[in-house]
Amino acid sequence: MSVVIWSDGALREPTDPLVTGVDHGLTVGDGVFETCAVYDGQAFALSRHLRRLRRSALGLGLGEPDDAEVRTAVRAVLDAAGPDTGRLRITLTGGPGPLGSHRFAPDEQRQTLVVLAGPATRAEVSRVVRVPWVRNERSAVAGLKTTSYAENVVALAEAYRQGADEAVLANTVGELCEGTGSNVFVERDGELVTPPLSSGCLAGITRELLLEWGAQDGLPVREAEPGELPYTVLDDVASGRAQLLLSGSIRNVSPTVRLDDVDVVPGPLSLQAQRLFQEHVGRDLDP
Template sequence: MSDPTTPLIWFDGSLRAPDDPLVTAVDHGLTVGDGVFETCSVVRGEAFALTRHLRRLTRSARGLGLEDPDEAAIRAGVAAVLAASGPDVGRLRITLTAGPGPLGSHRFTAGLVPQTVVVLAGPATRSDVARAVRVPWVRNERSAVAGLKTTSYAENVVALAEAARHGADEALLANTVGELCEGTGSNVFVERDGELVTPALSGGCLAGITRELLLEWGAETGLPVREARPGELPLSVLDDVLAGGAHLLLSGSVRNVVPVVQLDGHDVAVGPLCAAARDLFESRMVEHLDP
């Protein structure tokens, strides 16, 4: 059985040791962040919603101008790491880069070098609640990579470190026009006036798989959850949360669906729809491992 604290690694058709050399120093994913990735929750030894995650991986790759991933090879890598994993594995990560490239931003001609694909499985730390803070930086909804899940995560690293300095586990960002956008690794839902409302994708947030499923499962079961209309969720809606007139919910592929119990260092109440959404997602994900 594997060491539960050590990630299992699949690369180039086989399982590898943590200290095996895998990628070259000139891999474009390392030099300029030219890559995409997906993170899945592992439920009962299986990657949750793997088909949807692979679909989004392809969308992100195409958005960067990369060739489509080899889905069969990736599925083989997923199967290999999960078969070798123990019961403590809770997270799976698939990383795809352009492969070896120049030291600058230009790529080699498509097809000239193989893409780099790495699949990892390891432990995941989960909490039933979230603590969030606003940070001063914004998402650029007009960016060339808006809505793509790329390996260029430096903005998120900085924002999440700022959240940690304030005792929180997530940072909330606006977009350039002052609308509530998303967290560093989560989508956000606001509960008010008897509805759960999440920022629209046009505002620059990632099309989260958990977000997508909550919208679908909510529609199927009568939970009032929908996308926001233009201008409906300014960042100032968080002031309503602090005042008790609204509530917050975060969704993500490892945290699943969790209510926010602290915002900007102040305790906030869990809304009834936030609690209902959490319960709905937890029950449905056990019933449907690849929805």
């Protein structure tokens, strides 16, 4: 299946030139993005993703996205995409800019918006490795979904090298933080606990919904207190004293079955969370 692309007001071919060589998103990674799952031709939780796109853009110092234009582009690519489409990607950059890190002021920017729809592969379970690199919870872009993804590329490549599909990172003070493209939940002592946003993790949409829906349905799931989940909690996962659950827009809610070189068994709450999430998805595609 080919990728469907919208840019500058129209659908484009994959071989069409879309971005200038001086686009600040290309030269210095000065951009933000969102990825949505697609079900039956509709982007899941689009309104929440667009709110986060706005937060990321403003947090990065970009001008505010044009919500109506983004929605028009989303509808265009999904209407043109085939039935096997599973992923939507929205990318917004500062547009043409200087060759260095300095950028034009928001009112001087001519932003670049590119929206794509294409295939996605979902796995019911996850295989995870620990890596030596960390998230900087005090970074200027902590918690923003930016296009500066080189750290994630390197960490995920290491995961694939070891036969896994995700890498989980600590932050600079040794707390459990997140995966390269996922949030994490630890199942122990009869509850699911996820690192707080102060750890430097992204405010994931799937994470957010699982916390909300879990509270509605009586699932014991909550955000951890700062420092409650040290990175060493993964030793408990490896030994079977705890379990690890991942969440993400394409991954959805996915229990971990392998950590490093150790097979682990998903916990009952992790499996319950997976079922709960899919049931809610079936009832409302824009919660």
